[in-house]
Amino acid sequence: MTQALKAQAFKSMHTTQNPVVLYNIWDAGGAKAIVDAGSKAVATGSWSIAAAHGFDDGEAMPLDFVLQIVERIVASVDVPVTVDFEGGYAVSPDDVAKNAVMMIKAGAVGINFEDQVVQGDGLYKIEQQTARLKAIRQAAERMDLPLFINARTDLFLGSDPKTHSSLVDEAIEREAAYRAAGADGFFIPGLTDTALIAKITAATRLPANVMAMGEIKTSADIAHLGVSRLSYGPGPYFDATSDLKERYSAI
Template sequence: MPVTPFAALHHADAPLLLPNAWDHASALALAREGFPAIGTTSLAVAAAAGLPDGTAATRDETLRLALLLGSEPFLLSVDAEDGFSQDPDEVGEFARRLAAVGAVGVNLEDALGPADRHAAKIAAVKRAAPGLFVNARTDTYWSGADEREDDTWHETLSRLDTYRQAGADGVFVPALTDPRRIADLVARLDVPLNILYSPAGPTVPHLADLGVRRVSLGSLLYRRALGAALEAVTDIRDGRTPGGRTPTYGDVQALAETDPLG
């Protein structure tokens, strides 16, 4: 099968820095900054709808956002939690619908459920939407912090091998920040490794040197936006002038134009 433009971004000279949006305005604003691909973030989509993240509660909201963004002139990858179902065929059908509205990638997390079940979901997605780039996420480091590190490492290797064999196009290990472990993982993999950027972890140039091919921002931008709003309102309340970058009313209105890159 030919390499898609989105897959090709994982094999460029620099890692794909994938910022994560939560609505039309945030996605279009990021596209205007020159990012060729935009991801979504399940936490922000859930929070904006008043729903919990990671509980399969935002299937409809996720599909609506994909419908809104899939026709825009940037490459869209959708955070679909665990596929919003434990039935691989239902996950495959959801992925088919994402691809039909223009998404080119999907992020699927295992939530530390059975590896064989997650592998079945990956395989179902590749059958239903062969051109969709499947980024298979394991939560061994994200949710397994209380385990012995060696056990976590070996469980990570086992799961990633299973997901790759099921057809994953890339793999994602959020909360892994140890440069030695990242480099070791890159050396073992034959697919692109995605790492979640952490302000306390390696910089993007350092991750590039380690061989990471994709760096996601997850919910960081959304949480920073909330933090900036809180800082601004407390500054105003306390008689200070808010600092930082503030788009004008016209800037935000312009994001509704059909071509964010024009």
């Protein structure tokens, strides 16, 4: 398939009846392994890629290096590849858009794009993040690629679960703004309360993405919540390195 057809196919995988499962990987070998096991799409995880190459998460790994890895992953599999783009490796809309163009040229058909201020404090204000999102959408349109922009909000990740109910209204507000700016999906990592997840999916229109955490382990755990995508984040990397240590220790 062409890159554009892969992007269209990837978008069609996001259904509430059968959520797409993305078992996040960090290199071409991992991508080939999960495709051989039956995965219809490949997703990277920023934490995993960084750790696998000796960097901290949070855009500490040079973007040029990330792009090389993405190119190898795309060349190694024949399924859609979506990339954890973190905060776009820039602040201004123009610079974020330029970096998104490089990611598209590397072969990505989708990106995760988060609203936390990477290497800073807090989240971008809604109007700031929507300007950044619009810039990415316009850049992708100029390249005639229906890039799947998975707009991630970090409202819940790393915050006290006791406060999550008070953040739902802002999450719903951000979804509406991000959707209007051109997002294709809405990612709410860190939220594991199924009642709150269902409340958000009932009030929003973008395909919702949750991360496997807490009691959420498989697609069966979220299929009844109106969720269209399940990601595993750094979990697969933790499991792989733990297994490596155990095997070495057993020698």
